[in-house]
Amino acid sequence: MVRDLNDQGLEQKILETEGMLGIAFLDFCSIPCDHFRPELTAVAEMMHGKLEFFRIDVTENPTITDELGVQAVPTLLIFRDGEEIARYEGPYSREALSDRLTAPMAP
DSSP states (O other), X not given: OEEEOOHHHHHHHHHHOOXXXXXXXXXXXXXXXXXXXXXXXXXXXXXXXXXXXXXXXXTTOHHHHHHTTOOSSSEEEEEETTXXXXXXXXXXXXXXXXXXXXXXXXX
16 A cells, blocks of 8 residues: 655654655656556555555645655665665666565565
8 A cells, every 4th residue: 555645744753653654756747657647556555564655745745855855756765764775766666666675675
């Protein structure tokens, strides 16, 4: 499951979450983002219990988008214990995204 976040809840969520956290920055009027959303949802279901996923609409939340240096959509940021450990830009397939996410899962 991928849940929605906004500027107000993101920083606190990043700092409070122990373990892995994935945050997808999406533009809901973007064709690449339209292709990426179902892939992200599928990967979120596959990794349930290992990695918690959230999404942010970049148009409605420009402050946190700028603060985190997100310059392309879709962008997926992976955090572990409050620290960014990986950044993926582009509309990955579920297979490619799953393969990439297994690397940062190792302690």
